[in-house]
Amino acid sequence: MTETLFKPGHTACAGCGQAIAARLVIDAAGKNTMIANNTGCLEVFSTKYPESAWCVPWIHSLFENCAAVASGVESGLKYLGKKDAINVIAQGGDGGTADIGLQALSGMLERGHDVLYVCYDNEAYMNTGIQRSGLTPTTSNTTTTPPGSASFGNPRPKKPMPDIAAAHGIPYVATASVGYPQDIQKKVKKALSIKGPKYIQIHVPCPLGWRHESSQTSEVAKLAVETGLYPIFEYENGQLIPRKIASVKPVEEYLKVQGRFKHLLKDAKGLKEIQSVADYNIKKYQLKAQG
Amino acid sequence: MKQFLEGSHAVAEIVKRCRPGVVSAYPITPQTHIVEDLAQMVSNQELNAQFVNVESEHSAASVVLGGEATGVRSYTATSSQGLLLMAEVVFNIAGMRLPVVMTTANRAISAPINIWNDQQDVMVVRDSGWVLFFAESIQEAVDLHLQAYKLGEDPDVMLPVMVNMDGFILTHGMEAVDMPSQEEVDRYLPAYKTTYKLDVENPLTMGYLADPDYYLEIRYMVQETHAELLGKIPHLAGEFKKTFGRESGGLIQTYRMEDAEQAFVAAGSVCGTIRDAIDELRAKGKKVGLVKIATYRPFPKEAIASSLKNVKEVAVVDKSISLGGFGPFYTDVTSALSSLGTAIPKTSGFVLGLGGRDIRVKSILDVYEKLSGKQVDCAFIGLKQELLAETE
């Protein structure tokens, strides 16, 4: 049996990107870590009573308040004089972070708590059945933004959550992807070495919600990055540090392996719009490698 | 030593002496003075606590949930809309058996918006599993906070406790208060110690998913604990009286009930006004008394039934209303009285004082007039007829 702080036996779907990322995060953080977790896939599949996959102190309260609960945990540890030796991580999905949880997150960041917030971004409310969230990309087919005669899927762009976090003036913000697992662990370790509020958003494909094979999780995640649709970068004290793309791929390569974008493939106008999102990201986050 | 204190300040003083480690609140009238006083105490190093200025009541309750989960005594206070906003966290805290203590400065609920006192806010979380105390005076509010921590943190209880005090009337009123000293509080209330906490040496999972195979029993356990509290709370009040020399809290308190033929039932500061009305009525030869609800949850049904069993007519005074139904105290009292079988007194429900409408001795005398008339389930007292003409 492997030495991990996130044990098997949990009921994540086969190939679940969030399960991969959650394990990478806690194993990088180590056993002197406390986690406050929002309601969502991860919480549900890892803690159905009496079984728990977690080998660190872990608490779940509600859907939108892990950042506030983590603020309370951090405050309790500060009162006990134990905060310096113990990491506090608040974690939730894209909906729980950018929509219903935005207020609590913003408050935690603004107050400067020494907490790492990890957002597992599978781009929809997956736990409740693939409904659209503020981080669902444009045109994505979800159960509440289905394409039809009057719609081409989700009409709105992704909320720029990492930039919103960075706008609070916090010392460290990063995006990461399950396509680059070692990068996730490096960033978690880096974040935890910094005092103050930190935000890491990890792209985690969902085979069920995105409609791809369970074995393709890593491939899909990599394509999102290589097309520029999921920009990988850090903000260290506000300074942008991009992860350059060695060879930029056209967006079709990413879209065609997922059922949630199937309706776009015959729509030249739609494809152009998505390509322009990718191009915008590449420019804004300086993702093109030199030469 | 007696000090002449504003209610909010008295509460802040006693909370300070209880030595909470995490304090978090969001401003809402009329709770504000309590929290402002605590902030000043922290900033003067009179209180060693993490004071977390949150961005909403939902987060205030979540912060104290998190703080309590690390094994640190925590405190918050709110009113009205704030209590409603944090309602799901309030249920969560009780379901997770975390012994947080909260002050609710009772205030009316929107809409329309109204900042003055009634008891509607706490009724929204009546079912949450929190122990609910009601203070009649500032002294009692002070005493109940001490009792709240002691009761909630009892390892056989492990439930959160709310001290209800009427907004403005008690929070902004002034009274000569006997404030327990720090030494007395330290003797009465030891430091909070528990193994039920987040601890890297013993990494437990808190707040799990309970499916239909488990949920029923877990909720039953909270209900059972409330039943056990019906024995513990009188003991707590008795012990408090022995230690501090005065009666405070308990399940119910009675006034001139020994030979009463008619009785009022009420909770909170209105009981003071009712006592004055009773004295006036007694002077005229009327045999009337008061049963004061000091603990609303657990509901002391036996104590109430037994205190009213020789009474012919009962008036329940509610400062809240379940719209479309009855006053909450009325519903619970009539339910308790049903155990008296054929000896159930004629019980009427009266709604007074919503939105801070002043309740004077005259208002209680009006209730008394109606009490001996036809039985009513839910009569509003003091309505201004000229405002009841339909407009628009």
Next chain:
Amino acid sequence: MKGHMTSKPGSSVANKTGSWRTEVKPKFLRKNCIACRMCVYICPEGIISGEGKNMFGCDLDYCKGCGSCAAICPKKDIEMVSEDEKI
């Protein structure tokens, strides 16, 4: 009365999710493995381990058969084979 207040750490191991597999399971060929550990990183159950080249394997008691390990191996040293095949 109180009880069921917490769950024990790692108690999920009681749930042998290997029973989820119906069709395929991973076979570690142990011929061309370079010990890059990508399979270890990517497994959603975290059940792949090994000490060095050609020494990696997984705990079939928990493997859900997702195929991520076989898909990621740069040396194609992991194959998804029929559930019935004896390994």
